[in-house]
Amino acid sequence: MHKLRHTLFILFFSATVLVKGQAYELLHHKVDSVVSSAIQSEAFPGCVIYAAKGDSVFFLSSYGHHTYDSLRRVAVNDIYDLASVTKVAGGTLAMMKLYEEGFYNLDDPIGAFVDGLRNNIGELTFREILSHQAGLYPWIPYYDESKKKNGKYRSKSISDINGSDYNFPLSDSLFLHKDFYLKIKKMIRKSEVSKQKSYRYSGLFFYLIPELVKSLTDTSYQDYLDYHFYNPIRAETLTFNPLDKFGKNRIAPTEIDTFFRMKSIHGRVHDEGAIMMKGISGNAGLFSNAEDLGKLFKVFLQDGRYDSAHLLNPSTIQLFTSSQYPNNGNRRGLGFDKPLLKYDSIRSSVAKSASFKSYGHTGYTGTIAWADPESDLIFIFLTNRVYPSRTNRALYDLNVRPSIHQLIYNYLDGQYSQKTYPVENTK
Template identity: 45%
Template sequence: MKTASGVFYFLFLAHFITSAQSYKQDQAQLKDTNVLSYGFPEDQGLNAAYINRKVDSIMTRGIQERAFPGAQLLVAKNSTIIYHKAFGFHTYDSIEPVSKKDLYDLASVTKIAGPLPVLMQLHDQGKFNLDEKFSRYWKPWRRKKDKKDLTVREVLAHQAGLKPYIVFVKEVMKHNKYKKRFVRSKKNSKYSIQVYDSLFLNRHFYNKMKRMINRSEVSSEKKYKYSGLSFLLYPEIIEHITGERYEKYVTDRIYHPLGACNLIFNPNGKYPDSLIVPTEIDTVFRKHLVKKWVHDENAALMGGVSGNAGLFGTANDLARLMQMYLNMGTYGGKRYISEATMREFTRVQFSANDNKRGLGFDKPLLDNHELDITKASPAPEASMNSFGHGGFTGTYVWADPDNGLLFIFLSNRVYPDRSHRNLYSLNIRPSLQQVFYLAHKD
């Protein structure tokens, strides 16, 4: 019996040691893959009391002064989520409190969360060349004298002189009423693009949008001019290159592998209504409260699936995507984008022309570290290697690889209408971001 007990004890001890070694290896692997996990600010050398006091003060003022009715804020440091809270309510009636599971309309954050990761992957595969003419991928421009020689790099860096925006909704409205040849209240084979409840668009209208983009003027002066027009074209370009629908491709290749399953287009019917935050009471186009449908009219006219807007998400899901960017293309032991491509897309492209932009990504103002918080974008303490993007609805994501800092702010500042601009005048987002740079423990 003693011998048997000794053998059993030896086997148990060996199993315990092996299990412990395996656990340590698993933990080391987890750390190496830079997967987001939750932790405390103190673990990252930050003062939690300072953070809570400052953030609560900024958020309270923002809500009181109607910069936004509510918001989500998530901040990670060195792959550790050190702050993740929800504030306020869906609307100013204070009925539905914001939760961490609430889905926000990401607006122009879609640009770097939708088409851009796919374009970077295609660049890695040699299928999308930055210094090729854009007209190689968008054939109608080959016949346009002012567009045929524009390069992909110029277009992505907003250096091409393209028109900033076209208000396509004017084409489907007349005297504040819908033109019957474009919009109907019931769906059929011709009016098949749903843009809102009981609002269906002529399926050929997208062709009209493309013609207007192709005919739009290009400035002869090549300087920084933000333009969202090319992002309306990237879904079709991606489909031509990959042979797959843009929405399916980005979902299957990016969102689902990352575990960011709530990054979705057209959330109506895909996500609980009570957890979708409304945007604007639209008095012009939809003529109702916009909820579950994309706020941006141009994206709406494309059926809600576009490259300029249309994506919805939570702070938690966006964090996975942005952490992958922060890791220079990897997450959870899987490489999505090469490090060389990440560095190329996130660097300033035309600084000699006073253009701060990367490729698709926004960057700090060229003299940002010298500016006061009221003029800086992002916080002046952010490194010049940092990058991100903002959205018209009141969203903002930013990654700072030099400081290992990830910042995600989601709000619906356009509620009840887009005239509400206190989010900007009160410097809410850079002030919140600055808190986490100044929160070092003494």
């Protein structure tokens, strides 16, 4: 009897493992199909897909090439420009820690903390701004606003001559003035603020976060993030200005710029505002591979812990990832994006199965990082859909990211598993 039960257990266990293996192969097949079709449609030249549940990274695959010339295949550890994912992996992260350390309250006006912000902008609260409820202007083309009517750049902005005052290279022939941030701040201060308090996505405040961190902590923004987050989780590739650490062969290029820098952007931040912050801002500028970004999002799902390190309080994560103004039709948390209040398959960047407790952010280069505490799932998609041009919207038209995200949920829900055969006559 004992031998019979043991034999039946082995058969049942083997069948279950086989079914799980078949389900995993089917998941890969379905994802491969979506990505292959997207690459053939030139939605992007290549990508890396990462999915983790709990402590297990169960999906990590690379597809395609860095560019359409197919000279360099994408590897799973390649580094991508995260674009606006920086808002949660950098800017908001710093704001979470500053909040925990008691430097500000969410309903404080930002003018009390950032020098020179007066009038309407200075009266806006951190809660309003971080949840995009403040009415701030969406964005400012700083490089264009720095030009005179004759097309030449104004003084103390951009020069075609490298020198002690113009010492940051925007390209091989354009150099940024060392104090250009003062002009950025002035443009933000003078920008229009809507009187109507409703959802209006804006990145303007995120340009001010490095100054805020420095003034409150006497530590640079980059060092603050490294010390409190990136170093403890050993996220080496999660960094600004990656060419300072890595060769171009590790980094996927982005756009071939035909209107500002007039060159292929490779290893420097794609976002025009962030490059005029010398590559370091709360709005954009971070680069990372999938695994290191996944480590950071594990901190969020593990109540602020990573191994033995305690990096954030669970209550802080809960607060910042919760919608602040849902009754105003605003889905956003504090810095974090959330699923649409009513799912729309055309507009959504995430799967229909993503719970409303889930959160993350997308990036203009085509990236997304998303965490779902209900299913303990992290989904990361890194790509360079702006290569060679930002005008390509096929990534969105084909619904690539939500489609892959949904396939992963279907796998976790067991939809790809065949039923195991029944075990009978156990007596």
